[in-house]
Amino acid sequence: AQSVTQLDSQVPVFEEAPVELRCNYSSSVSVYLFWYVQYPNQGLQLLLKYLSGSTLVESINGFEAEFNKSQTSFHLRKPSVHISDTAEYFCAVSLPRAGGTSYGKLTFGQGTILTVHP
Amino acid sequence: DVKVTQSSRYLVKRTGEKVFLECVQDMDHENMFWYRQDPGLGLRLIYFSYDVKMKEKGDIPEGYSVSREKKERFSLILESASTNQTSMYLCASSLFTRNEQYFGPGTRLTVT
Numbered sequence: 001a002q003s004v005t006q007l008d009s010q011v012p013v014f015e016e017a018p019v020e021l022r023c024n025y026s027s028s029v030s031v032y033l034f035w036y037v038q039y040p041n042q043g044l045q046l047l048l049k050y051l052s053g054s055t056l057v058e059s060i061n062g063f064e065a066e067f068n069k070s071q072t073s074f075h076l077r078k079p080s081v082h083i084s085d086t087a088e089y090f091c092a093v094s095l096p097r098a099g100g101t102s103y104g105k106l107t108f109g110q111g112t113i114l115t116v117h118p
Numbered sequence: 119d120v121k122v123t124q125s126s127r128y129l130v131k132r133t134g135e136k137v138f139l140e141c142v143q144d145m146d147h148e149n150m151f152w153y154r155q156d157p158g159l160g161l162r163l164i165y166f167s168y169d170v171k172m173k174e175k176g177d178i179p180e181g182y183s184v185s186r187e188k189k190e191r192f193s194l195i196l197e198s199a200s201t202n203q204t205s206m207y208l209c210a211s212s213l214f215t216r217n218e219q220y221f222g223p224g225t226r227l228t229v230t
Binding site: 108 | 161163
């Protein structure tokens with residue numbers, strides 16, 4: 001079975017500072033990796049995903065994440081954060097064979113609350 | 119855009135009541151999921167469904183049941199609500215061959 005650990009429950013930063021949200025996973029097989037974001041009083045939105053290919057993936061709003069197979073990590077980074085990035089961020093894994101018995105189930109980490117201060 | 123809607127944003131129920139949470143998606147997705155979200159625990163899968171009338175238990179199915187009579191609709195049922203079921207409930211859907219899930223806005227359920 002897969003598991004996901006988000007190493008920080010809360011990360012406070014000042015506006016325009018860089019940030020890294022850490023995610024480690026455990027799996028005996030290859031996995032797909034995701035970052036979701038949840039703004040206050042909303043559902044989750046997909047931020048970015050790693051399925052295969054380049055280990056560095058980017059989102060449209062300046063976040064990026066790097067898949068590191070040897071360290072089983074998928075850390076999320078942004079070089080300069082904005083107040084509007086304040087949200088809870090979830091790392092998730094799934095088995096690649098969505099059409100098989102995995103049915104695309106996601107296993108989530110505990111979440112990291114990013115608070116950006118002015 | 120994929121749209122997943124949930125019947126209520128906020129719900130207050132009494133202990134012992136039967137509670138129905140409804141979820142509807144408009145993109146013809148085969149898979150639908152129910153999660154509960156609690157602080158510090160992330161999202162935990164309660165049940166999922168990969169086809170009409172088909173259902174599978176997730177990680178925490180105890181105290182819950184589900185119904186999927188139509189492809190677009192997936193209902194979560196609390197047969198006899200208890201205070202430890204106070205939580206945020208999130209519904210999601212995905213295509214059978216894809217892993218990306220699309221989430222509804224959530225229902226915050228309080229059981230008193």
